[in-house]
Each structure stands twice: as structure tokens, then as C-alpha cells.
Amino acid sequence: QVQLRESGPGLVKPSETLSLTCSVSGGSLSSYYWSWIRQSPAKGLEWIGYIHYSGNTNYNPSLKSRVTISVDTSKNVFSLNLIDVTAADTATYFCARVAEDTWSLYFDAWGQGTLVTVPS
Amino acid sequence: SYELTQSPSVSVSPGQAARITCSADILPKQYTYWYQQKSGQAPLLVIYKDSQRPSGIPERFSGSRSGTTVTLTISGVQAEDEADYYCQSADSSGTHVVFGGGTKLTVL
Numbered sequence: 001q002v003q004l005r006e007s008g009p010g011l012v013k014p015s016e017t018l019s020l021t022c023s024v025s026g027g028s029l030s031s032y033y034w035s036w037i038r039q040s041p042a043k044g045l046e047w048i049g050y051i052h053y054s055g056n057t058n059y060n061p062s063l064k065s066r067v068t069i070s071v072d073t074s075k076n077v078f079s080l081n082l083i084d085v086t087a088a089d090t091a092t093y094f095c096a097r098v099a100e101d102t103w104s105l106y107f108d109a110w111g112q113g114t115l116v117t118v119p120s
Numbered sequence: 121s122y123e124l125t126q127s128p129s130v131s132v133s134p135g136q137a138a139r140i141t142c143s144a145d146i147l148p149k150q151y152t153y154w155y156q157q158k159s160g161q162a163p164l165l166v167i168y169k170d171s172q173r174p175s176g177i178p179e180r181f182s183g184s185r186s187g188t189t190v191t192l193t194i195s196g197v198q199a200e201d202e203a204d205y206y207c208q209s210a211d212s213s214g215t216h217v218v219f220g221g222g223t224k225l226t227v228l
Contacts, residue, residue, distance in 0.1 A: 037217075044206070044220075044221050044222050045208075045219040045222070046219065047216070047217035058216070060217075061216070094162055099165075099168070101168070101169075103151075103214070104169060105210045105214065105215070105217060106151075106153040106168055107153075107155075107163070107165065107208075108165055108168075108174070110162035110163055112161075112162055113162055
């Protein structure tokens with residue numbers, strides 16, 4: 001069974017770049033889309049974007065100007081970069097697998113989440 | 121963008137049925153999915169494509185759709201079902217994900 005694990009700094013200074021990595025075990029990145037989702041008390045669950053193992057991406061329009069998601073199939077990881085962060089980016093960040101289901105877009109496996117704090 | 125609207129909270133006694141609703145104008149054209157999130161844990165998929173139940177999810181979880189409203193029903197609620205429940209769908213293009221605000225289910 002596939003397992004996902006987020007890693008990265010828990011504290012990022014304002015205006016700097018938030019960088020997280022999701023390590024995938026128990027399965028290959030191939031044939032799937034992979035996503036980042038965040039959760040905060042203010043905004044609830046918020047989809048950030050997803051990437052296909054081939055490198056194709058799609059981002060939340062509200063974050064698109066600041067987000068980059070990349071994939072490294074040789075290491076079985078995918079990553080999130082969010083530039084120019086503010087306190088509003090403080091959240092628990094989850095990585096997740098997009099289910100392989102035609103004409104559907106949902107998440108069938110999630111990492112445990114990692115809290116990232118941006119001080120105000 | 122559009123929003124999925126959920127009632128903030130639902131309370132039921134053990135053994136009763138809990139109904140959690142999610143509504144939005146776009147729903148008739150897109151499937152809806154439901155996640156359960158217990159405190160300190162990641163969300164867990166409990167219903168996909170409006171009414172399908174993933175392997176390992178108890179039969180007391182079911183989903184239905186009527187017009188622009190989809191409903192997650194938990195029949196015979198148990199104490200372990202106390203959690204936040206989120207609906208999720210996609211926009212009209214089918215490529216952007218949208219979540220509802222979540223409903224807190226309290227088992228009295």
C-alpha cells in the first residue's frame with residue numbers, strides 16, 4: 001500500500017520560499033497525478049495543485065503566481081515551492097495521490113501532514 | 121471559482137442517522153467526494169463519485185445526490201464516527217479541485 005510522507009522546515013520567514021518534499025513509498029510515481037493540499041483554521045482545506053509523473057501541472061488559480069510543483073521519478077518524490085510567503089500561508093501541508101479514475105479528481109492516499117508556520 | 125457549502129455542525133446520538141449536506145450550483149456536472157478527518161489525522165476518503173464506498177469503509181457510510189445537493193449519510197452512528205467531514209468536487213473544467221468548508225459531526 002502506498003505511503004506518503006512530507007518533509008521540510010516547520011518555520012519559514014516572511015517573504016522567503018516554503019519548500020516541502022513528499023516521499024512516496026510502497027508504489028511508483030508513474031501513472032498517477034500527485035497533489036499538494038493545505039489546511040488552516042481560516043481557510044479550511046485548500047487545494048494547491050497537482051503534477052503528473054510526466055511533469056504536467058495544474059495549480060489553484062489563487063496561488064498559481066507563487067507555486068511550483070516538481071517531480072523526481074528517480075527518487076520517487078515530488079516537491080512544493082511557494083514563494084514570497086506571509087503569515088496567511090501558515091498551515092498544515094498535506095501531499096496526496098490523485099486517484100486513477102477516469103473523469104474523476106479526488107484523493108485516495110494522503111500523507112500525515114506537516115505544519116509550516118510563517119510568523120507575522 | 122465557486123464554493124461548496126456545508127453546514128458547520130451536526131449532532132446526533134449514537135445509533136441515529138447523521139446527514140451531512142453539501143451544495144453548489146456546479147454539482148450536477150461534477151462528481152462529489154467525501155472525506156472524514158479525525159483530530160490530528162489526515163483526511164480519509166469515505167465516499168467517491170457521489171455514492172461509491174472505498175474498500176474498508178463501513179457500510180453505514182452512504183452518499184446520495186438530489187439536484188444541487190449531495191448528502192453523506194451515516195446510518196447507526198458510532199462514537200468513532202465523530203470527526204470533521206469535507207465534501208470535495210471540481211470546477212466546470214473538471215481540472216481544479218474545490219473543498220467544502222467542513223462539517224463537524226458530534227456524537228452526543
